[in-house]
Amino acid sequence: MRPVKALFFDVFGTLVDWRTSIAREAQETLSPLGHRLDWDAFADAWRDEYQPAMQQVRAGAIPFSKLDVLHRRNLDRILPRFGLGGVDGDVRAHLTLAWHRLDAWPDVAKALARLKTRYWLAPVSNGNISLMVDLARRNGFAWDAILGAEVAGDYKPKPRVYFAAAEAFDLAPQDCMMVAAHSNDLTAAAACGLATGHIARPNEHGLGKGEAAPSVPVDVAGKDLADLADKLGV
Amino acid sequence: MRPVKALFFDVFGTLVDWRTSIAREAQETLSPLGHRLDWDAFADAWRDEYQPAMQQVRAGAIPFSKLDVLHRRNLDRILPRFGLGGVDGDVRAHLTLAWHRLDAWPDVAKALARLKTRYWLAPVSNGNISLMVDLARRNGFAWDAILGAEVAGDYKPKPRVYFAAAEAFDLAPQDCMMVAAHSNDLTAAAACGLATGHIARPNEHGLGKGEAAPSVPVDVAGKDLADLADKLGV
Numbered sequence: 001m002r003p004v005k006a007l008f009f010d011v012f013g014t015l016v017d018w019r020t021s022i023a024r025e026a027q028e029t030l031s032p033l034g035h036r037l038d039w040d041a042f043a044d045a046w047r048d049e050y051q052p053a054m055q056q057v058r059a060g061a062i063p064f065s066k067l068d069v070l071h072r073r074n075l076d077r078i079l080p081r082f083g084l085g086g087v088d089g090d091v092r093a094h095l096t097l098a099w100h101r102l103d104a105w106p107d108v109a110k111a112l113a114r115l116k117t118r119y120w121l122a123p124v125s126n127g128n129i130s131l132m133v134d135l136a137r138r139n140g141f142a143w144d145a146i147l148g149a150e151v152a153g154d155y156k157p158k159p160r161v162y163f164a165a166a167e168a169f170d171l172a173p174q175d176c177m178m179v180a181a182h183s184n185d186l187t188a189a190a191a192c193g194l195a196t197g198h199i200a201r202p203n204e205h206g207l208g209k210g211e212a213a214p215s216v217p218v219d220v221a222g223k224d225l226a227d228l229a230d231k232l233g234v
Numbered sequence: 235m236r237p238v239k240a241l242f243f244d245v246f247g248t249l250v251d252w253r254t255s256i257a258r259e260a261q262e263t264l265s266p267l268g269h270r271l272d273w274d275a276f277a278d279a280w281r282d283e284y285q286p287a288m289q290q291v292r293a294g295a296i297p298f299s300k301l302d303v304l305h306r307r308n309l310d311r312i313l314p315r316f317g318l319g320g321v322d323g324d325v326r327a328h329l330t331l332a333w334h335r336l337d338a339w340p341d342v343a344k345a346l347a348r349l350k351t352r353y354w355l356a357p358v359s360n361g362n363i364s365l366m367v368d369l370a371r372r373n374g375f376a377w378d379a380i381l382g383a384e385v386a387g388d389y390k391p392k393p394r395v396y397f398a399a400a401e402a403f404d405l406a407p408q409d410c411m412m413v414a415a416h417s418n419d420l421t422a423a424a425a426c427g428l429a430t431g432h433i434a435r436p437n438e439h440g441l442g443k444g445e446a447a448p449s450v451p452v453d454v455a456g457k458d459l460a461d462l463a464d465k466l467g468v
Contacts, residue, residue, distance in 0.1 A: 145380040170364040
């Protein structure tokens with residue numbers, strides 16, 4: 001692998017623990033209103049709507065919109081399934097922004113600070129810019145720029161998103177590495193010419209339900225982001 | 235003035251001293267090749283091509299391109315005027331990136347760090363993303379995101395650039411303040427509904443050649459960015 005100049009990061013699952021955070025946020029919001037449910041199942045159900053919603057954009061069936069808009073639409077879809085069809089608009093708006101209040105995995109902030117001394121760093125996530133800013137401020141991520149879906153006007157794994165990120169940094173795809181805990185993201189990035197780095201997140205979807213190792217060839221794999229930084233020699 | 239959530243910054247002239255930096259970079263690059271000229275005049279001539287080049291984009295005569303591309307085109311235009319028509323492509327490419335190596339005015343980095351504790355901060359400059367990243371790394375600017383012309387696909391003072399910045403942060407224009415040392419930038423931002431903050435840069439174009447005060451009504455004016463932060467109560 002030749003040295004790269006920039007590292008691009010997937011965020012949901014790779015840098016932040018969306019499942020625990022969404023379950024907590026849902027409980028904190030809905031429990032005082034008298035609702036009792038399986039909060040982990042609620043987080044999973046909401047996340048299950050994520051790919052189908054983006055697929056409509058990728059396929060051109062609906063125009064691009066920020067992920068916040070899709071998150072709200074997906075929330076509206078799942079609430080009735082949990083007997084929550086009566087939850088009002090203000091609560092729905094607050095819940096939608098739960099995705100702005102996710103906590104990072106414990107290794108991330110410190111490892112990003114190390115990596116920043118050698119590489120340009122940007123999230124290349126399907127999350128919108130304001131969502132990325134909220135997560136960065138909450139968790140102490142020091143980005144050089146916010147790239148990803150909103151800048152590209154389409155959703156990963158569409159090639160446009162990876163190419164747009166490289167172009168924004170004036171780099172060839174070969175000079176960039178996509179870092180993710182999801183093999184499909186890395187497969188798509190590699191097809192665009194980017195180098196790839198995998199991080200294990202074996203508990204992303206619950207205990208033992210996540211990628212403990214890549215299922216595809218990658219340039220480097222770490223058991224967490226600190227380990228990846230070690231392997232990159234930072 | 236109601237409180238705002240985000241501060242947007244003009245960069246060339248407002249945060250960085252382009253004239254001294256470009257004169258220095260030109261001298262460092264061209265002097266070893268045996269060229270002798272008035273380096274300040276060279277910087278001024280290059281900058282004089284800036285607005286006309288962007289005007290072609292604003293008017294739709296040419297498609298949007300990154301400012302780096304316009305800087306190169308403008309350099310190619312002025313070199314012959316200084317007897318430098320024979321300068322080769324590699325030197326021209328290096329000179330073009332002189333705009334990535336500008337030094338900040340001395341008050342800026344520390345004041346931005348203070349302001350970041352209360353506001354979301356982004357450059358809303360006509361410079362491209364990679365240029366903004368280089369300036370941020372060189373001068374220690376801690377942005378929340380890089381917004382501006384490249385994200386909007388047009389150049390200030392077109393309204394689209396100000397609106398795109400507010401939209402990226404999910405804010406109404408009224409919740410954002412444009413900060414600049416140029417009254418025309420602030421006039422355009424105010425017409426879009428943004429609050430406005432002026433910083434004096436009386437020596438931007440040479441001693442005594444710059445805006446020592448706004449020539450239009452603004453919400454707040456500072457003698458430098460530290461003074462503006464004081465006046466915002468940070």
